Amino acid sequence: MSKEEKVPFETIVFAGVTFKVINRNEAHTIIGDLTDFNGQKIYNVFEDTWRFPDYEENPIFLLAEEDVEMDIFEMDFTTEEHEDIFILGFIFKGNLNVTKLISSFDTDNSPALIVLGETKTVNITLFGNVHYLGGGLKCDTIIGEYNHGELFVKGDVTSWLIYSDDMLMHFERFTDIQAIVSVNRPDIMICSNLSDADGNIITIENYFPSTHKLSDIVDDSFIEHSEYGTEILGNNYHEDVFNEGLSILDYDKKEKYMYTDFRSQFINMVEVLSQLEYVKHIGRISKKSGTNEYSFIPFTYEGKKYSQLSEEIGNGFNIKMRALWCHDDEEITLVLEYLDEDGETKYQWANNETAPGIEMFTVKCAALEAFEVLTAEPSEEDDDEDDDEETEYQEYDNSFSLEEYSVQFGNYALPEDLVKLYEFDQKYGSETYSECFGLLIYDDKTGIKTWSEEEEFYNSFIEFAGANGSGSSYAYWLIDKDLNNCPIVVFGDEGGIHVVAENTRKLIHLLTLDTEVSVDFDNAYFYKDEEYYEENENKEEFQQWVKKEFNLNAIETNEETDEIVNQAKAKYKKQLNDFLTKFDIEIGEDED
Template structure:
């Protein structure tokens, strides 16, 4: 690596004078910071994606004393010095920001590293690996997109911690009112548990959502995805920038679950009238159940949610009809579904662990009582996410979205496999969908020529991207597969459906950026799907293809498709004024 010299000793940023240091000096300060598994977080020399070594004048900015400022946006440069490239901001003391702390870009942003306590009203982070070493006090903390990651050591006080596809690791929650994961659990918390030999060990577990967004946030700042999922939207960042809160304190009855006892008893009564026995719904990798049973002579009813796909989290709320007691259980299980750790208490017990069980019971009740008849073409917004990934639709129903196009035989085979084993059970976050309108595609362009040139047919990842045929031929076997990114970007993925099926054998979801798309399996966090082996055997049997075992193999398939269709697709998109990413070759 070439020698990096600092262009000047100090710089003014957001009204604060920072010391300018180079990569080597930064390494001396942050190189030994560790996560909750004692693994080092930063390598400023080898991690050239987070800390590029190809930019001119790469620097870190260092504050050695406590800092107070009004707002803090972590830009890469300043108007006065546009030729510098800021890799990160390091605060050795406390950081107090009156209104808002925010990253610069979801794809990449300077790192925020604070050794003291961080205090602000709102903090929204993404695009980098961030570290808050002395705890955090705020109203709302949001994390967005899988290019970012956050580690917080010390005490955390917040009304809302909200993650939309970004890992967030916490040492402890001192006073946290709500945790909301937009899709899969992305928030992790350390817990002290007793091992089998009686020793106390610290473990890091994924933490399920404790509320719906509408339970705690002002309705004006809630939007809905095409799957019906509640997300922060409607210019909430303008409120953040003003130093105001999106929390609706008039919803205290909801976010404090003050009437949960009566509500839960009513849930049990409704479900017991619906069925005298078990009621079960499995949607994607989450299972919802109502189970009446007798234990030690007492009659119970249980409402539960169990999150699979490697998370193995079960949340159960039980009502004893005889003594009228409610029991709440949060349980983490091993791969054999045996209990590893449990939190058990009644409905009046304090602690955010019990909030997630109450949220699970409420969610399960909504799922188990939802009407889903064959003739129901319209779904409530709250239930859309369940219906979209339901594998119960017939091949005839699936074919409707293809119009006059014949469904390729390979896709029919995939439909039959999914029908037997279930959506999202054989390749991470992938599932065939019924999409009988062009609502999602129309968000790119409402010109008929554009949206009628694609047929969406599958969900591509957990954040809302989708796969579609690009209709360049009357025979879909000759039409490439593209991915529509939920955060932007339309890219060619595979030459045909068989090539896409081959990509799916890596068993990891596709990542879609504005500039490019890729598959990346991180072995440290990878959890095998339950029907992966059956899928691999099926692919070998039907197509004589061996399962893909490396990220590099997926690049070959994608690059082959790009060579044939990328230029043509970009020219087509440009016709409709759709911005094209600049992919590095």
């Protein structure tokens, strides 16, 4: 601790209020034990940084021991009467009531604002230091700017708009908040009380996603666009509005900021996305924008049809927002989830679209943003990225887009597991990770028609991959409208049609043995002869990928593959044989 500083005088008048002048040591006794929401101390007035430098002459804190009322409070370092002082911070032991505006001095550096009582104002804009409001906050708009600032608010917070542009803001609880807007990444954090496994209440601090676009609640005249197209506040609001104690909000936009028409909007978004050609072919659509991923996925669950529109914020935030439409019940479900490092749900908020709570606003905002991203025309930058990907994939002979690959599936949606396998296959190359296996485009059903030219037969299968080095192929047997429920058969190049896997994931598991399937008239099986086995160059990457994506350990023995194949045969072999017999296709002898 440095030598105790002397104060140049006992009191000073700032913004019409008489403050007591105190030094660092006295300030430390008041604010040194203030903590954040994780129990860590916030202030060290002796740290000698840009926040509390000791190289300035006459460094002081100003202390108000009683409640204070002001008209405008801008936290300058000096006053006209005392230009030779350097104010490190303003400390209010009681309540602070400012009629028009509370403002920091400069985005790079400003005195700290520390209020132990309640703070009331119309607008408050902070930056340049760590600020602390310990008794709650009531205002119209809260603005935090630039990463040289940080804000902690304990107690109840009532505000129409909380807006952060690259400044961390921590809140204990939202009492009445209408809109939260973070520019780009989430910068606003809120505490939640949750029960642990033993029933104890624990407090968790989470990043909170934006609930609106800025234009949903702010008057358009104060909105500009960044070079990335993001809506940001312009520079005209401070002098024209805040200094006058007026609002930048447009209360006539109630329909937008209250999401009064969300139900009809969401139903329309589902209809539009469902009609996209890409969705019709692939069965889903997803796009990445920065660290965020946006998706539209139709699916069936417990016999009911759903469509899900979602946004996932990655890069360590691990926040997922999902809006689901049940076509059968005509109900909307909104889900805000926080995920662990493995992508599993740690905790979530879920309700319908009419439920109150700012948590549901985040999901509505995410759904609207996802729709915009998924329906946007590709930009030149997107085209360049696509060109880069195509260039990368040209290293391999088997390069094709997912759209091209999906054509052979007609109206069937590609299983999600197959889409994932496609992405791996294109990245590493066919026949580089499992012996002689690779996804292929089959322009017609020429191979299948050699078995039977009856339309019912050849339209009952979709070939999708090469199975071995002699020309056998894998195909879905279409016994269900959902390919996830369709078994996989192998068409032998020299005879034999056999079930090998119950679904896509089971086939992927079989591929981890890194040996091709053997097919004859009577049987299909996987056999690795260790004497002649040569490991594929990307086998290890593939096995690691399978473990990460599906939590499946790599198969090491022939017996393990037999078990998977036999399970499929037990479930589907008789049914397949009966189907083949209808078309006079000879069946091999059972070898169960």
